[in-house]
Amino acid sequence: MTVSSINACEYMPGLEGIPAARSKISFVDGKQGILEYRGIPVEEIAKAPSTTFLETAYLLIWGKLPTRVELHEFESDIRYHRRVKYRIRDMMKCFPESGHPMDALQASAAALGLFYSRRALDDPQYIRQAVVRLLAKIPTMVAAFQLIREGNDPIQPNDDLDYSTNFLYMLTERIPDPLAARIFDICLTLHAEHTINASTFSAMVTASTLTDPYAVVASAVGTLAGPLHGGANEEVIAMLEDMGSPENIRPYIDRCLAEKKRIMGFGHRVYKVKDPRASILQGLAEQLFNKIGHDRLYDIAVEMEHVVEEKLGHKGIYANVDFYSGLVYRRLGIPTDLFTPIFAIARVAGWLAHWKEQLAVNRIFRPTQQYIGQHGLPYVPVTER
Numbered sequence: 001m002t003v004s005s006i007n008a009c010e011y012m013p014g015l016e017g018i019p020a021a022r023s024k025i026s027f028v029d030g031k032q033g034i035l036e037y038r039g040i041p042v043e044e045i046a047k048a049p050s051t052t053f054l055e056t057a058y059l060l061i062w063g064k065l066p067t068r069v070e071l072h073e074f075e076s077d078i079r080y081h082r083r084v085k086y087r088i089r090d091m092m093k094c095f096p097e098s099g100h101p102m103d104a105l106q107a108s109a110a111a112l113g114l115f116y117s118r119r120a121l122d123d124p125q126y127i128r129q130a131v132v133r134l135l136a137k138i139p140t141m142v143a144a145f146q147l148i149r150e151g152n153d154p155i156q157p158n159d160d161l162d163y164s165t166n167f168l169y170m171l172t173e174r175i176p177d178p179l180a181a182r183i184f185d186i187c188l189t190l191h192a193e194h195t196i197n198a199s200t201f202s203a204m205v206t207a208s209t210l211t212d213p214y215a216v217v218a219s220a221v222g223t224l225a226g227p228l229h230g231g232a233n234e235e236v237i238a239m240l241e242d243m244g245s246p247e248n249i250r251p252y253i254d255r256c257l258a259e260k261k262r263i264m265g266f267g268h269r270v271y272k273v274k275d276p277r278a279s280i281l282q283g284l285a286e287q288l289f290n291k292i293g294h295d296r297l298y299d300i301a302v303e304m305e306h307v308v309e310e311k312l313g314h315k316g317i318y319a320n321v322d323f324y325s326g327l328v329y330r331r332l333g334i335p336t337d338l339f340t341p342i343f344a345i346a347r348v349a350g351w352l353a354h355w356k357e358q359l360a361v362n363r364i365f366r367p368t369q370q371y372i373g374q375h376g377l378p379y380v381p382v383t384e385r
């Protein structure tokens with residue numbers, strides 16, 4: 001296709017249906033509800049007893065499942081790099097406690113670049129170090145902001161604990177129940193990657209300028225925060241709390257539809273059936289409730305899902321990944337405004353996989369636009385306006 005024939009293409013708001021990259025990282029079939037990471041169905045990964053989020057991160061970033069030795073080295077490197085510089089912790093102490101943790105994370109991720117950015121993008125060692133540092137330090141920074149805003153000093157990472165157990169420990173000062181930590185780890189795996197979604201596209205655009213990986217992740221964090229993307233998980237809980245009890249569901253949904261408001265946790269650009277991750281997350285929520293007690297909001301959520309399907313199923317609007325994830329995190333005692341930062345902890349894997357893939361075939365992203373303004377207007381001096 002020549003540039004002129006592309007220029008003649010129809011304008012698609014939101015780039016719907018326009019391929020903007022070629023990728024081997026993940027695959028989504030939105031009609032059948034299939035998600036694969038490097039060709040492996042996500043259900044297979046989530047149910048494997050030995051799987052860990054870091055194994056998935058390795059798979060996504062390096063393109064293959066690691067051997068036992070490779071996985072051990074990767075996990076050890078990440079364990080070693082979990083601490084963050086005291087200057088970053090001090091910087092976070094200056095953030096307002098009322099600030100949103102996603103804003104704190106975006107600023108902290110960008111600040112890592114002050115220490116580690118070399119832009120040595122053709123050096124495989126630099127690439128590996130950046131991957132390790134970002135995967136290692138992002139959870140520490142999320143937990144640190146939580147403790148700091150409560151007026152406490154951050155808790156140092158515990159080298160005896162695995163990735164997810166350590167994160168929950170840094171957040172709560174308690175070693176979590178092993179099943180809870182396991183379920184949390186599977187949640188991270190389920191959020192690790194999802195083709196060219198908005199935040200990943202943002203990461204790729206930033207990466208295409210050959211800037212540093214910390215800027216790539218910081219820009220993606222900013223994009224993930226919005227309520228139409230990762231930020232919806234937080235909004236879902238607010239909505240379920242607003243409803244308060246099952247008899248309010250129908251009037252609430254009817255009001256939303258009459259007022260043309262979006263129902264959070266539903267709808268997806270690609271899936272026209274229930275998001276496969278939502279089904280797995282729902283099962284994980286139930287598993288968790290069986291172990292540590294029920295959450296009344298879950299009953300509202302299940303009933304609400306039926307009502308939304310009844311009213312919007314004909315439009316292909318079903319529960320997405322953000323609908324059930326918050327119910328798991330809430331039962332783990334995690335504050336609602338940390339749900340999207342937790343999504344970011346997981347999605348760093350996908351962003352970095354795309355960063356690495358982008359570097360190998362890089363061409364700067366620079367689409368075109370259809371100019372719909374005027375031409376040739378006279379300049380009017382300020383005194384004459």
Ligand SMILES: CC(=O)SCCNC(=O)CCNC(=O)[C@H](O)C(C)(C)COP(=O)(O)OP(=O)(O)OC[C@H]1O[C@@H](n2cnc3c(N)ncnc32)[C@H](O)[C@@H]1OP(=O)(O)O
Pocket residue numbers: 014197227228229230232261262263264265266267268269270315317320321322
């Ligand atoms: C991790 C993630 O990012 S998953 C998505 C998280 N976001 C949410 O849960 C927010 C709620 N959902 C939405 O806003 C949308 O479904 C999005 C942003 C996810 C996808 O948006 P798009 O693909 O651009 O869909 P679009 O906005 O064109 O909607 C198509 C139709 O479905 C309707 N629709 C889509 N989602 C919803 C929803 N959640 N509630 C009510 N109506 C909806 C639109 O009103 C529109 O109806 P119309 O054709 O009668 O005008």
Ligand SMILES: O=C([O-])CC(=O)C(=O)O
Pocket residue numbers: 193194195196197198268269270320321
């Ligand atoms: O793919 C999308 O547009 C959004 C999504 O589900 C994700 O990023 O996980």
